[in-house]
Amino acid sequence: MLHYNKLGVPLCWLMAIGTPAVSAHPHSFIAMQTTLVHQEGQLSGLKMRWVMDEITSADLLYDAGKAQPDSVVWKKLAAEVMANVLVQHYFTEFWHQKQPVKFDKMPKQYGLSRQGNRAVLEFILPLAHPQPLKGQRYTFSTFDPTYFVDMTYDSEKDLTLPPELASQCRLQLQTPQPGASLKAYALALDKNDAPTDEMELGRQFAQQVTLVCR
Structure with missing residues (x-):
């Protein structure tokens, strides 16, 4: 039995991908991997690369078979996975001066x-409106709120800055250190369990990236 979010989307990613039974979250x-995208001195988006584990990948790769990378098969699979990512608001939160920064509804690429x-x-991941970089500070996190999926930077x-921004900006990665009781709770959840919405389990394990520009 898969976990589903309130919109009926399987949280194991994404489209009808089955996950073998395991005994603990995640x-x-x-x-x-993430690279900043900028235009005319403003931040316009985040270029993201997500590598799924072998078990999560299995059904996707089975469906793709021996199809060529630019084939209709791959494009269809990409659209299905991306549709579920969009339902989850890219699994990402982006903040500036304690205010959320909005994203465009559709990725351009x-x-x-x-x-x-x-x-x-x-x-x-396109920002709805380009954001100034000079003298600014931003934070963003990418995570599954249920912690069904562990999404991390090694x-x-x-985290990559384009060469043009290297002398002006820096990126910092902060990895949380949850307490022993929270770790034990997550480990105790089996595949049929889901943490309460109020707990925001995924957020408590989520890494935070800070962008600071001079």
Whole structure:
């Protein structure tokens, strides 16, 4: 039995991907990489690359079969996965001066590909309105609120500034250190359990990226 969000979307990603029974949260793992996208001195979006674990990838790659990367098959799969990401507001929150920054409803660019036994989703998360960079500070986090999917950066090396911004801006990665009781609670959840909405379990394990520009 899969977990579903309130909109009826499977939280194991995304489209009808089945996940074998496991005994603890999280059940799926996404390794992330992000690069800033800018235009005329303003931040216009985030270029994201999400590498899914082999189990999560299995059905996607099975459906893709031996299709060529630019085939209709891959484009259809990419559209299905992206549609579910959009339902979840890109699984991302972006903040400036304690106020949320809105995103465009549709990415201008996205694609799905194969990396060995892993599926890779790449897309540009567009901001609804370009944001100034000079003298500004932003924070953003990408996470599944239920912590069904663990979405993490391995290190700050997975966060990239374009060369044009390297002398002006810096990115910092903060990884939370949840207490022993919270970790034990997450480990105790099996595949049929879901944490309460009020608990916001995923947020408590979510990494935070800070962008600071001079």
